[in-house]
Amino acid sequence: MEVQVTQENLSRALGNVGRVAGARANLEILHNILLRTENNQLTVAATNLEIASTQRVGAKIIKPGSFTVPAKLITELIATLGKGTIDLKVTNTTLLIKSGKNKATINGVSDEEFPELPIIEKIESEIELPLQLIKDTINQTILTASNDATRPVLTGVYWHTHDGYLYAAATDGYRLSQKRITEHAGELSAIIPTTTLQEVLRTHNDNDDTVQIVFDDTQVIFKLADGEITSRLIDGKFPDYRQLIPSSNETSFTTKTDDVKQIVKLASLFARDSGGSIALSVDTTTNQLTIRSIASEYGENTSDLDVQTSGTDGAVHLNSRYLNDALAVLGSPSFRFGFSGTLSPCVMTADIDEPEYMHIIMPIKS
Amino acid sequence: MEVQVTQENLSRALGNVGRVAGARANLEILHNILLRTENNQLTVAATNLEIASTQRVGAKIIKPGSFTVPAKLITELIATLGKGTIDLKVTNTTLLIKSGKNKATINGVSDEEFPELPIIEKIESEIELPLQLIKDTINQTILTASNDATRPVLTGVYWHTHDGYLYAAATDGYRLSQKRITEHAGELSAIIPTTTLQEVLRTHNDNDDTVQIVFDDTQVIFKLADGEITSRLIDGKFPDYRQLIPSSNETSFTTKTDDVKQIVKLASLFARDSGGSIALSVDTTTNQLTIRSIASEYGENTSDLDVQTSGTDGAVHLNSRYLNDALAVLGSPSFRFGFSGTLSPCVMTADIDEPEYMHIIMPIKS
Numbered sequence: 001m002e003v004q005v006t007q008e009n010l011s012r013a014l015g016n017v018g019r020v021a022g023a024r025a026n027l028e029i030l031h032n033i034l035l036r037t038e039n040n041q042l043t044v045a046a047t048n049l050e051i052a053s054t055q056r057v058g059a060k061i062i063k064p065g066s067f068t069v070p071a072k073l074i075t076e077l078i079a080t081l082g083k084g085t086i087d088l089k090v091t092n093t094t095l096l097i098k099s100g101k102n103k104a105t106i107n108g109v110s111d112e113e114f115p116e117l118p119i120i121e122k123i124e125s126e127i128e129l130p131l132q133l134i135k136d137t138i139n140q141t142i143l144t145a146s147n148d149a150t151r152p153v154l155t156g157v158y159w160h161t162h163d164g165y166l167y168a169a170a171t172d173g174y175r176l177s178q179k180r181i182t183e184h185a186g187e188l189s190a191i192i193p194t195t196t197l198q199e200v201l202r203t204h205n206d207n208d209d210t211v212q213i214v215f216d217d218t219q220v221i222f223k224l225a226d227g228e229i230t231s232r233l234i235d236g237k238f239p240d241y242r243q244l245i246p247s248s249n250e251t252s253f254t255t256k257t258d259d260v261k262q263i264v265k266l267a268s269l270f271a272r273d274s275g276g277s278i279a280l281s282v283d284t285t286t287n288q289l290t291i292r293s294i295a296s297e298y299g300e301n302t303s304d305l306d307v308q309t310s311g312t313d314g315a316v317h318l319n320s321r322y323l324n325d326a327l328a329v330l331g332s333p334s335f336r337f338g339f340s341g342t343l344s345p346c347v348m349t350a351d352i353d354e355p356e357y358m359h360i361i362m363p364i365k366s
Numbered sequence: 367m368e369v370q371v372t373q374e375n376l377s378r379a380l381g382n383v384g385r386v387a388g389a390r391a392n393l394e395i396l397h398n399i400l401l402r403t404e405n406n407q408l409t410v411a412a413t414n415l416e417i418a419s420t421q422r423v424g425a426k427i428i429k430p431g432s433f434t435v436p437a438k439l440i441t442e443l444i445a446t447l448g449k450g451t452i453d454l455k456v457t458n459t460t461l462l463i464k465s466g467k468n469k470a471t472i473n474g475v476s477d478e479e480f481p482e483l484p485i486i487e488k489i490e491s492e493i494e495l496p497l498q499l500i501k502d503t504i505n506q507t508i509l510t511a512s513n514d515a516t517r518p519v520l521t522g523v524y525w526h527t528h529d530g531y532l533y534a535a536a537t538d539g540y541r542l543s544q545k546r547i548t549e550h551a552g553e554l555s556a557i558i559p560t561t562t563l564q565e566v567l568r569t570h571n572d573n574d575d576t577v578q579i580v581f582d583d584t585q586v587i588f589k590l591a592d593g594e595i596t597s598r599l600i601d602g603k604f605p606d607y608r609q610l611i612p613s614s615n616e617t618s619f620t621t622k623t624d625d626v627k628q629i630v631k632l633a634s635l636f637a638r639d640s641g642g643s644i645a646l647s648v649d650t651t652t653n654q655l656t657i658r659s660i661a662s663e664y665g666e667n668t669s670d671l672d673v674q675t676s677g678t679d680g681a682v683h684l685n686s687r688y689l690n691d692a693l694a695v696l697g698s699p700s701f702r703f704g705f706s707g708t709l710s711p712c713v714m715t716a717d718i719d720e721p722e723y724m725h726i727i728m729p730i731k732s
Contacts, residue, residue, distance in 0.1 A: 073664055076635050080631050094665065101671065102668070102669045103667070103668045105666055265446050266447070266468060269439060269446065298472060298473055299439070299470060299471045299472040301470040
């Protein structure tokens with residue numbers, strides 16, 4: 001193999017696929033990056049057998065071929081080289097990398113030991129979405145997925161159709177998020193691992209206006225402008241989470257997101273001793289939200305905020321971290337918070353008609 | 367005690383002194399901040415018995431007094447409150463903090479348990495310097511001080527006079543830095559702990575054009591515009607480091623600092639297996655600097671750079687991290703590197719007449 005590429009393109013490609021190499025991989029070869037010529041392009045790929053990430057770089061192919069080298073070393077080397085043309089040449093068991101007055105050799109391994117990259121043979125579902133909408137959906141849902149490996153279906157985000165819409169939803173039993181993504185005529189029910197969705201978030205491409213997402217029974221592919229991320233799906237049935245969504249709330253308030261962010265942060269300083277528990281109470285007569293936290297040893301904090309209220313007076317205890325997480329992803333300058341007594345789920349949405357995103361937090365029993 | 371202060375001023379003061387509280391302190395009270403009214407100011411102070419840091423904040427004193435509260439909690443609380451006026455009031459064993467619609471109480475302890483803040487009774491030496499010059503001097507010298515507690519004198523920076531100049535110097539036995547700070551008529555010989563100098567670097571004040579540094583036999587005070595940092599000096603005699611400075615070099619080159627930074631970074635990628643060792647060689651016929659590193663398992667890297675040379679051809683092995691550290695603090699767009707064979711110290715200075723800063727690195731025996 002002998003090719004010529006630009007440092008900028010190769011460095012971006014290696015940065016995108018490099019994280020997958022070596023992640024949770026016992027096999028030595030999975031710490032390597034695959035370099036392979038294809039037509040007038042150099043394919044750069046890595047896999048951990050669950051996720052495979054591939055990027056294509058425009059290249060001048062002098063001699064076709066393929067080779068694998070340690071991901072970390074080549075990624076750091078190419079990132080450190082100056083801008084300009086890089087010559088890559090495989091000789092026997094080494095890759096020679098020339099750029100300006102710098103010459104490096106990296107010892108590598110034949111691509112014969114590298115696993116086959118996954119392909120989708122029978123397309124079950126195909127969706128085209130703007131990249132920004134995909135990123136927003138991922139950011140708004142992965143935070144409520146579970147880390148508990150004993151219930152694998154909850155460690156992913158449930159992409160599915162319902163009443164003519166495509167939804168993404170995730171829950172860890174303490175909180176739940178649901179995003180209505182777009183109208184969609186077909187049928188889909190797939191649980192995508194959060195690690196895969198994080199890779200999609202972190203992959204940088206210049207030309208990704210829209211992304212094609214293709215599903216078969218066991219896999220999903222995100223087709224980006226310069227490459228693909230392929231992943232297995234999580235096997236199993238996602239719980240019927242819709243029954244957890246309250247149809248109405250006894251108490252609710254609307255207010256500015258940033259104002260509540262600040263007083264939740266203040267309250268959390270005094271909530272470390274109590275597992276993050278803070279008390280919200282709503283006075284519908286004075287239109288006041290009060291957030292209070294008590295650290296028996298250190299002191300206590302009380303913040304009042306003028307809000308718009310409706311319904312009856314009410315109070316509820318929440319984990320300040322969950323509330324903080326939700327405020328960070330609502331994506332709206334003002335929001336609505338609804339609840340019914342101390343035990344029912346609390347519902348947060350943007351303060352608009354028909355919000356597309358809903359975030360639910362279970363109260364702490366006080 | 368009852369006072370009114372602005373959030374901005376109190377937050378900056380707490381941020382400046384807070385790091386000292388609790389650092390290496392076994393005594394519970396040393397995790398607290400001392401708040402004390404003095405004339406029309408609130409003094410905010412912390413100490414770990416080695417370093418004491420004091421800041422003064424303009425305040426409206428309603429009732430004079432003093433109190434101590436946990437440093438971490440009050441620092442975070444005040445930093446999180448919005449801009450504006452803060453009311454502080456001591457009632458029995460708590461500090462009440464009111465700001466807008468936020469009320470907090472923090473449990474505290476009487477100042478009677480707090481250690482006396484150090485004072486200087488007999489001034490031995492007094493120097494006034496621009497803050498920027500002090501910060502440059504600290505940045506250029508602390509990196510070569512030792513971490514080895516078995517030779518305490520080497521864990522500080524040696525501020526001293528020599529031939530009518532004030533110098534700062536530090537060495538860990540592998541490298542040495544020396545800064546000629548300013549002309550100075552008096553006599554000084556003091557070893558300042560690096561932890562103290564780091565506090566000076568990290569303390570932010572708006573109005574510090576010049577700083578007074580006052581020494582007695584055992585202490586130093588850095589008098590900043592809004593406060594002081596007081597520290598014990600390190601007891602002992604600093605070694606006669608000047609004998610280590612070569613008077614001439616057989617081989618030398620001058621070049622741009624950024625160019626060498628890049629090729630040292632490239633070389634360091636392949637130097638992890640060999641304890642960071644990289645080889646520099648200078649060819650005076652072709653005016654080339656070559657930096658080479660070999661990782662037997664992974665590969666190797668060679669970079670050439672056009673430089674200006676003088677003297678004879680030569681080669682030397684260095685720790686790439688030391689070279690990288692030195693390049694980061696030279697403070698000059700181009701520099702001179704001189705050495706004599708493989709065993710003598712290498713000398714780096716800015717490429718100007720009479721450079722004020724000198725950085726010396728001992729070679730690795732190859």
